Amino acid sequence: MSTACAVLLGPLSTTVYADGGSSGNSTFSNGSSATSPTGGGHNQSSGTKGTKGKSKPKKKPKGKSKPAPTSDPGTYAGKLVLTDRDVSTKPTAAPVTPYEMPFPCGEVWTGTTRSSHSPSTRSVDFNRADDFGDPVLAAAGGVVTTAVTGKNRPSYGQFVVIEHGNDESTLYAHLDSLTVTVGETVTVGTQIGTLGNTGNSSGAHLHFEERKASSVVDSWFHAARYVFGTAQASQNCEVVAVPDIPLAGNIVGGKKAELVVYRRTGKPSFRIQRDGKRTKVIKFGSSSDQPLLGDWNGNGRVSPAVRNPTTKTFSLKNKRAVTKVKFGGRKDLAISGDWDGDGIWEVGVRRAGSGVFKLRAADGSVTKVRLGRASDIPVTGDWDGDGITDLGFYDGETATFTLRLVEGESAEAFQQVQLGEPGDLPVAADWDANGVTDLAVWDPNTATYKLRLAPSPTMAKAKVAKTRFGQGR
Numbered sequence: 109m110s111t112a113c114a115v116l117l118g119p120l121s122t123t124v125y126a127d128g129g130s131s132g133n134s135t136f137s138n139g140s141s142a143t144s145p146t147g148g149g150h151n152q153s154s155g156t157k158g159t160k161g162k163s164k165p166k167k168k169p170k171g172k173s174k175p176a177p178t179s180d181p182g183t184y185a186g187k188l189v190l191t192d193r194d195v196s197t198k199p200t201a202a203p204v205t206p207y208e209m210p211f212p213c214g215e216v217w218t219g220t221t222r223s224s225h226s227p228s229t230r231s232v233d234f235n236r237a238d239d240f241g242d243p244v245l246a247a248a249g250g251v252v253t254t255a256v257t258g259k260n261r262p263s264y265g266q267f268v269v270i271e272h273g274n275d276e277s278t279l280y281a282h283l284d285s286l287t288v289t290v291g292e293t294v295t296v297g298t299q300i301g302t303l304g305n306t307g308n309s310s311g312a313h314l315h316f317e318e319r320k321a322s323s324v325v326d327s328w329f330h331a332a333r334y335v336f337g338t339a340q341a342s343q344n345c346e347v348v349a350v351p352d353i354p355l356a357g358n359i360v361g362g363k364k365a366e367l368v369v370y371r372r373t374g375k376p377s378f379r380i381q382r383d384g385k386r387t388k389v390i391k392f393g394s395s396s397d398q399p400l401l402g403d404w405n406g407n408g409r410v411s412p413a414v415r416n417p418t419t420k421t422f423s424l425k426n427k428r429a430v431t432k433v434k435f436g437g438r439k440d441l442a443i444s445g446d447w448d449g450d451g452i453w454e455v456g457v458r459r460a461g462s463g464v465f466k467l468r469a470a471d472g473s474v475t476k477v478r479l480g481r482a483s484d485i486p487v488t489g490d491w492d493g494d495g496i497t498d499l500g501f502y503d504g505e506t507a508t509f510t511l512r513l514v515e516g517e518s519a520e521a522f523q524q525v526q527l528g529e530p531g532d533l534p535v536a537a538d539w540d541a542n543g544v545t546d547l548a549v550w551d552p553n554t555a556t557y558k559l560r561l562a563p564s565p566t567m568a569k570a571k572v573a574k575t576r577f578g579q580g581r
Contacts, residue, residue, distance in 0.1 A: 182258015185417040186290040190322040200325040213345035228324035240312040265307020281315035297346040352578040354550035356537035357401040357410035365537035369578035370399035402444035402453035415442035445497025458486040489536035489545030502534035523566040555580030
C-alpha cells in the first residue's frame with residue numbers, strides 16, 4: 109500500500125507529507141511550523157491534550173543544539189522531491205547502482221529506523237559518537253538534482269539529492285552545510301556536505317535514503333543489503349575533494365585576464381592567480397550560489413558577483429558596495445556581459461529547460477535569444493572585438509564550443525571550435541590583451557586550464573597552453 113506525497117520546499121514555507129499515526133490516516137501540514145513531524149526527522153512529542161496532572165519533561169536532544177533563528181530563507185534549487193508512502197515490509201530488489209556508505213573510508217557508523225520513520229521505515233538514520241560536522245560523501249557517482257539550504261527550514265532541513273541513472277537516486281538530509289550545487293557531476297566519495305541537525309531533527313544525524321523513482325527502497329552498501337542496527341565500516345574509499353568553479357577575467361588591473369576559481373568549501377571565495385604573487389582571495393557568496401564576474405562600473409576591470417537561485421537575486425560586488433538585482437527564474441544559470449557596448453556590464457540568465465538566453469538591459473528591458481540545447485553550458489564573450497558581448501555555448505559531451513556572431517542588426521553566423529575533453533568546463537577571457545575574447549576549458553579532475561591562444565577564437569590554427577590552478581577532484 110502506498111500514498112503519493114510531494115515535498116514542496118519553497119523559500120519561506122513547505123508543504124510535506126505528515127504521518128497520521130497508527131490509524132494509517134494521512135494529512136498535509138504547512139511546513140512553516142518548525143515542529144512539523146515530517147521529512148525523516150526525529151519527532152518530538154508535544155504532549156496529549158486532556159491529560160491530567162503535570163506533563164512529562166522533554167528529554168534533552170542529543171548532539172549540538174540548533175542555531176538561533178535567522179531571517180535568511182536559504183535556497184531551494186533543483187527538482188521537486190516526490191515520495192510514495194510505503195508501509196510494506198517486503199524486501200526490495202538490489203539496486204543497479206553500486207552504492208557505498210556515505211562516509212569516508214574506514215569510518216564505522218550505525219544506522220537505525222523506527223515504525224514512525226517518515227517518509228519510510230526504509231530510511232536510515234546514521235550516527236556515531238561526536239558526529240556533528242563530520243563529512244558526508246556521495247554514495248555513488250551521479251548528478252546533483254536538488255540542493256536545499258537554510259538552517260531553519262522544516263522537514264529535511266538542508267539536503268541534497270543525487271541522481272545516479274536507472275531511475276535511482278540518493279537523498280542526504282539534515283545537513284549542517286552543503287558543498288555541491290544543482291547540475292554538478294559528482295563521483296563516489298565526493299563530499300557533498302557535513303552532518304548536522306537542521307530541519308525536523310532532534311539530534312545530529314544523517315537521514316539517508318536510497319530511492320527507485322519516487323519510492324524509498326532498502327539500502328545496499330558494497331553489494332550487500334544493510335541490516336538496521338549494525339555497526340558497519342565504510343568502504344567508500346575513493347574520497348575526492350569538492351571541485352572549484354572555473355572563471356577568468358581582468359580583476360587586478362593587468363593587461364591580460366587572470367585565472368579565477370570560486371571555492372565553495374569553508375568560507376566561499378573567489379581566488380585569483382597572480383604572476384609571481386600570492387593568490388588573491390575575495391570572500392563573497394555562499395556555497396550554493398552561482399558565481400560570475402563583470403565590469404559593473406565601467407572601469408575596465410571585472411569584479412565578483414553571485415546569484416542566489418531561490419531568491420533569483422544577483423549580488424554585484426563593487427569594492428565595499430553590493431548592488432542587488434532580481435532577475436530570472438530559480439533554475440536559470442547566471443551570465444553577464446556588456447550587451448550594448450557602453451562599457452558597463454549587465455546581468456542575464458539562460459533558461460535550463462529551453463536554452464533561451466535572457467539579457468537584461470540597464471533600463472530593465474529584456475532581449476531573448478534561443479541558442480543550443482538545454483543541456484549545453486552557456487558561454488559569453490566578445491568574439492569579434494567590437495566591444496559588445498556575444499553569446500555561445502559549450503557541448504560537454506563533444507567538448508565543442510559554438511560561438512554566435514551577429515552581423516549587422518539581424519544576420520547571424522555560427523562558428524564551432526573543439527577544445528578539451530568530455531566533462532571539461534568552459535571558460536572565456538582575453539588571454540593576450542588584444543580586445544578579443546579567447547577560449548579555454550578546465551578539467552575538474554586535475555584542476556588544469558587549457559588556454560587556446562590565437563588572435564581570434566574562431567581561427568583554425570591556435571596554440572594550447574596548460575596551467576594548473578584551483579582545486580579539482
